[in-house]
Amino acid sequence: MERAGSSTSRPVMLAIAGDSAAGKTTLTKGLVDALGADRITSLCVDDYHCYDRQERKGLPFTALHPDCNYVQIMEQHLQLLATGQPVLKPVYDHDTGQLTRPELVEPTEFVIVEGLLPLHTRLAQACFDITVYLDPPEHIRREWKVKRDTTKRGYTPEQVLAELDKREPESEEFIRPQRSAADIVVRFGPIEARQDPPDTPLSAELTLRPTVRHPDLTGVFRESDRRAMHLKLKRDEDGRPVEGLHVHGYVPREESRLLEKAIWAELDTESELPSTLGHIGEDTRSEPLAITQLLLLYHMLDSVR
Amino acid sequence: MERAGSSTSRPVMLAIAGDSAAGKTTLTKGLVDALGADRITSLCVDDYHCYDRQERKGLPFTALHPDCNYVQIMEQHLQLLATGQPVLKPVYDHDTGQLTRPELVEPTEFVIVEGLLPLHTRLAQACFDITVYLDPPEHIRREWKVKRDTTKRGYTPEQVLAELDKREPESEEFIRPQRSAADIVVRFGPIEARQDPPDTPLSAELTLRPTVRHPDLTGVFRESDRRAMHLKLKRDEDGRPVEGLHVHGYVPREESRLLEKAIWAELDTESELPSTLGHIGEDTRSEPLAITQLLLLYHMLDSVR
Incomplete structure (x- = not known):
């Protein structure tokens, strides 16, 4: 399979699906910073809304509904990108709620596609090398959405909570089913x-x-009982066998570093382990976020090999 | 070859290329009126400008230059339309000079693509069943452009003439070479x-x-010497053999009707000859325009058979 190098080579395609304020942008940013903007292109499929905010007010569904999005055009553009071709992507301005002039997206070595519905159809799913679903507990996601939409998008907390309630039936019907199409489900939250x-x-x-070949981490977990990290064989919600990797928020740096090194070593690369991972905002570093991003980075780089 | 009927069938694709104010819209309108908006889709590839009017002011070329247009995206969209797939087409607003929200174009039975550069590349040319180039004498086109741009786009005659002079090198380099890629070259003008x-x-x-099979019109011209219509075998500018069909502006209605009937009869159709052809503005009917539109209609309907 031809990969990056010539202009028509196929990029590695990563999907990050999840509900509004599930952490998609934070997760994506660390990956873009790690690989550099010349190697990685990121786009958001929420730009494929077919109605602007004003038009949606008269409609019986929210922006989460597939009928509110050009799903067929999204599929078409994902196919084009996956085969190394440029697309003229629509643009939805979250600040004004308006649809504006489209922009040219030319795939680089890696393409991250994040948004509400990137895994909604089988055809869209088939365009990706790795698929991720962000699945925070609802109370955490509501907290994040209130915080973001009140500080960055000018809403009141009451407006955000009302919008969340209005969207809930469509979250259940269209967003959450994408969880079952993901190679990796990521849940940031308190330990229940x-x-x-x-x-x-x-x-x-x-x-x-x-559904994808994950790095072999059994060595890290064999040596002794880790205090703040676990790897367990278990059954998923639907009964299918999966591995559960748990990284506690208070994991000591020296312990998480062992896991980082084990993941990185599996890549058999000479480049340094990136230092840009795990950042939340300007000053906070999260070990669980860093490990999550590193695992995705592993899969992207592994797909190129 | 599968044609219209199912949603993925191929439409008949007609290109109408020509310089600014060469008469593309007038020619297109009669065809759309004749077939009806439910059977025919028309679009203008000048919407594929990549810079708005303000941005172009700082650039060393005009809107006619391929570098001022998303040519690769235009090719991609033409290929998609030609294979029966929808596209999200960019939109350039001629009134404001701005690029605005894109619009969904779903191909119907027939698709007309008009504009400055629809035949600029071999790949674009290959998307069409019939290709037309509008080639009025320059003094006529300048007259038309001054009239349109002063009455409809708010320019002064001096501004329009200055713009025409500025564009001339790019007209010569990029627009006029499309003439040689056309199955039919149309020249409206006075008899020299x-x-x-x-x-x-x-x-x-x-x-x-x-390059396409034209209707056999020798019967119309055999019977007697027509006063105001001629069909001649000749060599084109480049020496290649062509037919020259000449319809004078003062052709009597009964004479042009003979030609219309001969073209229509070749289609072997039971439907009536459309009455919407030949209109210029609200009140004027032009026999040469009607014949031209009928010939294009013939080719579109013939492609479906």
Whole structure:
């Protein structure tokens, strides 16, 4: 299979699906920073809305509904990108709620496609090398959405909560079913069995489906019982066998570093382990986020080999 | 070859290329009116400009230059349309000079693609069943452009003439070479050998290349010497053999009707000869325009058979 190098080579395609404010942008940013904008292209399929905010007010569904999106055009553009061709992508301006002039997207070595519905159809799913679904507990996601939409998009908390309630039936019908199409399900949240204080850093619970070849991490977990990281064989919600990788929010740096090194070593690369991972905003570093991003980076780089 | 009927069937694709104000819209309108908007889709590839009017002011070329257009995306969209697939087409607003939200174009039974550069590349040319180039004498086109741009686009005559001069090198380099890729070259203008008064209706000089099968019109021209219509075998500018069909502006209705009937009879159809052809604006009917449109209609309907 021909990969990057000539202009018509196929890029590695990564999907990051998830509901509004599930953490897609934060996850994506660390990957773009790690690989550099000249090697990686990221786009958001929420740009494929077919109605602007004003038009949606008169419609019986929200922006989450497939009928509110040019799904067929999204599929077409994903196919074009996956085969190394440029697309003229529509643009939805989240600030003004308007559809504006489209922009040229030319695939580079890696393409990240994030958004509400990138895995909605079988044809769209087939365009990706690796698929991720972000699945935070609902109360965490609501918290994140209120925080973002009140500080960055000018809404009141009441407006955001009302919008969340309005969207819930469509989240259930169209967004959450994408979880079952993901190679990796990522759940950032508090550890449910524990009663940690509210400022405890969030943990990551990664569900690794055997639909792609994950790095062999058994060595890291064989040596001794890790305090703050676990790898378990388990059944997913639907009964299918998966691996569960758990990285606690309070994991000591030296312990998470062992896992990072094990993942990176599997790549058999001479380049340095990127230092840009795990950033939340300007100043905060999250070990669970760093591990999650590193695992995705592993899969992207592994797809090129 | 599968044609219209199912949603993925191939439409008949007609290109109408020509310089600014060469008469593309007038020619297209009669065809759309004749077939009806449910059977025919028309689009303008000038929408594929990649810079808006403001941005172009700082650039060393005009809107006619291929570098000022997303030619690769235009080719991609033409290929998609030609294979029966929808596209999300960019939109250039001629009134404001801005690029705005794109619009969904779903091919129907027939697709007309008009504009400055629809035949610029071999790949674009290959997407069409019939190709037309509009080639009025330059003094006629300048007259038309001044009239349109001063009445409809708010320019002064001096501005339009200055713009025409600025564009001339790019017209020569990029627009006029498309003439040689056309199955039919259409030249509306006064008869050069005559000194008719200025209000004499324009004649049509159609150059019919043997690249498509034209209707057999020898019967119409055999019977007697027509006064105001001629069909001649000749050599084109480049020496290649072509037919020249000449319809004078003052052709009597009964004479042009003979030609219309002969073209229509070749289609072997039971439907009526459309009455919407030949209209210029609201009140004027041009026999040469009607014949030209009928010939294009013939080719479109013939492609479906």
